[in-house]
Amino acid sequence: MKKLLSILLSAIIVSSFAACTNNTDKSSSEVQTTVAEETTVAEELETDKVVWVPYKEYNLDEDSEVKNIILMIGDGMGENIIKASEIVKGDKLVMSSIKNQTHVTTYSQSVAEGKAEFTDSAASATAISTGVKTYNQYIGVDAEGNPLETICEFAKKLDMKTGLVDRHYVSHATPAGMAAHNTYRGNYRPILRDMLKTGVDVMFGGGEQHYKSSKGTQSDVEEYGYKYINDESSLLALTKDDSKVLGMFSYDNMKGASIKPTLTTMTSKALELLDNDKGFFLMVEGSNIDVCEADEDMQGTLEQMQSFDQTVDYVLNWAQDNPGTLVIVTADHETGGVKIPENATADDINDSCFTSEGEHTNTDVLLMASGAQSAGICKEDLIDNTDIAKYMRKVLNESHDK
Numbered sequence: 298m299k300k301l302l303s304i305l306l307s308a309i310i311v312s313s314f315a316a317c318t319n320n321t322d323k324s325s326s327e328v329q330t331t332v333a334e335e336t337t338v339a340e341e342l343e344t345d346k347v348v349w350v351p352y353k354e355y356n357l358d359e360d361s362e363v364k365n366i367i368l369m370i371g372d373g374m375g376e377n378i379i380k381a382s383e384i385v386k387g388d389k390l391v392m393s394s395i396k397n398q399t400h401v402t403t404y405s406q407s408v409a410e411g412k413a414e415f416t417d418s419a420a421s422a423t424a425i426s427t428g429v430k431t432y433n434q435y436i437g438v439d440a441e442g443n444p445l446e447t448i449c450e451f452a453k454k455l456d457m458k459t460g461l462v463d464r465h466y467v468s469h470a471t472p473a474g475m476a477a478h479n480t481y482r483g484n485y486r487p488i489l490r491d492m493l494k495t496g497v498d499v500m501f502g503g504g505e506q507h508y509k510s511s512k513g514t515q516s517d518v519e520e521y522g523y524k525y526i527n528d529e530s531s532l533l534a535l536t537k538d539d540s541k542v543l544g545m546f547s548y549d550n551m552k553g554a555s556i557k558p559t560l561t562t563m564t565s566k567a568l569e570l571l572d573n574d575k576g577f578f579l580m581v582e583g584s585n586i587d588v589c590e591a592d593e594d595m596q597g598t599l600e601q602m603q604s605f606d607q608t609v610d611y612v613l614n615w616a617q618d619n620p621g622t623l624v625i626v627t628a629d630h631e632t633g634g635v636k637i638p639e640n641a642t643a644d645d646i647n648d649s650c651f652t653s654e655g656e657h658t659n660t661d662v663l664l665m666a667s668g669a670q671s672a673g674i675c676k677e678d679l680i681d682n683t684d685i686a687k688y689m690r691k692v693l694n695e696s697h698d699k
């Protein structure tokens with residue numbers, strides 16, 4: 298019996314650690330069943346599977362003016378990892394139900410000048426947010442280092458509310474590019490302070506270290522009228538009276554299923570707080586798709602895709618009930634050089650599909666758009682990431698009279 302127990306235990310340990318070097322963001326209860334109490338090894342393996350939200354189609358009104366924009370960015374989510382996920386799932390992802398689709402070029406100014414092979418998340422976020430190409434590592438500034446108007450600053454000018462939700466640091470490259478200005482993405486504390494100064498209404502993610510270790514950040518939180526929270530129960534207790542909130546739910550990156558709240562929980566609370574007559578801009582990032590791809594860990598990547606697609610499902614349902622919402626689902630770049638063998642089955646989707654030694658690539662990414670004025674952004678077969686910023690400004694200018 299003792300021996301059987303130890304076999305069982307080691308199987309559990311191996312299966313736990315097999316997933317993304319234990320750094321996963323398994324957000325559904327189904328994929329958290331790795332540590333079961335009294336199951337057999339066979340049952341254990343049976344439950345150690347990625348569980349996907351069932352495919353369905355939504356009916357979003359496309360004709361209304363754009364009141365709200367929800368921009369969903371799968372970090373490193375190339376088209377092939379979507380296809381790979383669908384092979385493993387045995388069905389389409391929820392995001393694939395979105396009929397308006399186009400492709401997006403992601404190269405940065407560094408790539409254009411031959412100084413880099415591919416964009417990083419900072420330059421790409423800046424392009425998506427401001428409509429201007431810049432160098433890798435740059436956040437919300439042009440290639441000369443001059444500050445650009447970010448999408449959050451633009452939305453605030455129109456009296457809209459703004460929100461940023463991710464599973465990495467609150468001031469990590471992608472959310473930072475939506476609201477801050479800095480010539481080095483690694484300046485997490487100054488970037489966080491800049492985001493507070495910008496006045497983003499709702500910011501949820503990880504990186505509590507950047508708050509705890511910075512007296513300046515703490516006084517900014519007070520000065521700019523933010524409520525600071527760091528656990529799920531405080532998140533769930535928030536009401537619309539809490540007009541400005543900084544939520545940091547992990548000292549570091551929010552890797553791992555044990556770190557709550559999930560991306561979907563954070564997103565649902567953000568939507569509740571942001572919804573108002575003048576509309577809002579919300580960016581939601583599936584941050585750790587890229588992290589797992591960089592580790593060439595397919596199982597972990599698939600779990601991240603499952604989590605992100607679950608949040609897409611939540612957002613599409615919300616937008617269906619709230620006409621005037623434009624939902625854009627895209628990626629900042631491809632990571633991992635994912636290749637799928639011909640006629641691949643689920644067994645062929647494994648670590649060997651990664652071909653770029655964990656690096657980003659220059660491969661175009663997909664953009665899917667649903668809801669208000671969503672067809673317009675997909676009129677051309679190929680757009681540039683700067684066109685996303687331009688389109689968001691165009692439709693918001695049309696609907697929000699100054």
Ligand SMILES: [Zn+2]
Nearest residue numbers: 372373418629
């Ligand atoms: Zn990225």
